[in-house]
Amino acid sequence: MVYDWKAALAFFVTLVVLTVVGRRLVFLVPAYQRMREENYEVDRRKLSRGRFKKAVKASNNAGLYTNLAFYVTVLPFCISLETRPLWQYVVNILAVLMVFDFFYYLTHRFLFHGKLLRKVHSLHHQALQPTHIDALYVHPLETAIGLVLFLFSIPLVAAISGAPLNAFSMAVATLIFTQLNTLNHTYVNLPYFPFKTVDWITSIHAAHHVDMNRGNFATLTMVYDWLFGTLEKPVSRPAP
Template sequence: MSYDWQATLILLATLTVVTVTGNFLVKRIRAFDGMRDINREEDQRKIAQDKYPPIVASTRKIGGITNLVFYALVVPFIVTINSQPLWKILLDIVAILMVYDFFYYLTHRFVFHGKGYFRKIHGLHHQARKPTHIDAYYVHPLETFIGIALFMGSAALLGIFMGPFHVATLAVCVLVFQNLNVINHCHIRMDSFPGRTLSWISVKHANHHKDMQQGNYATITLLYDKVFGTLV
């Protein structure tokens, strides 16, 4: 395995362009922008509380540091710009996301919703009974680190056995990982596609936030909740 810093820079540039473009397009869709207005209004009320700003700031700081380490020390060894067939790119995307989601499901269910220290840590996030956008960042820094590390570890582990992933593969995986973890905390209530799908994701995770006894532990899909009987 070689250290491919050029492919890593291309990956970062791709993520930046897609993110900026996506935000621009979302602002042009009134239905989505209406949901953004609702979340902004609720977020402002929450951020006015003394407890929110320090937690959100700490979470973003640890998230930034963890990602910096990931892109400097891990990604260059598992990314490539060499051409790969479309079927392999699609297979790798599914593999990374589903392996990560499996490990996250187990961690979320048996560690964060288990007994002891980590349940108390996760309880901070569960103070949000009706989550909105800002609650994706109202998370204990240690839990933030663990969540990102699970994603990094899943990608690195698969990269060792499956070989380097194409830039497009990691770009899609990172965007899905980052955005779904925010979307599932947003207040979204829409009837048209794709808003209906996003609403379903949002409602399912809102059910999880009702108390510490609910299911819906997975974060990418709810497949594992369906398989293991924890779907609410």
């Protein structure tokens, strides 16, 4: 095992650059810009409540420390700068995302909606009509658990494939994970071409937020909800 700090640094820089450039490009589209403004307006109202703001801060801190600890102690052992054929990047990215989503499905369904962590998870479910900020309105313990499930999918897939994974491909996997988790909670009302897919993604997770007895437990794809019979129809929403 090699502690490849250069690969970890390349991962981090790539993730930051992709996030910043991606956001710039996406919000060049006027329809997305409009939706962002609508979300921010509601977010500002929510954040004006002291308790809400405090909860978001605690979740952010939990995320920051969990990420930092992982990036310094585990990540450099399971990624490298070695290049691979393109198909291998695609397979590795999909594997990490699907492994995470499987464990997240089980955790969300049986721990967060089970007896053990229902109370912890109920904070996040106070958002009956989620907007952008509700992706961060999560108990710090839940934030840490969710992140650990994603982050440890990287060493798990590396161990299964028998070699460190490419740093750039893992930055892309992490970008998809973070952006989909945020998008899930965003209020989007664009049920027409070419925005239909984005509208559908947000309406699927909105159906989970209607109350704590709904399905749609996975967070990246609906494959596991479909397989295990907990798939709910998307809900169309009034403006929050």
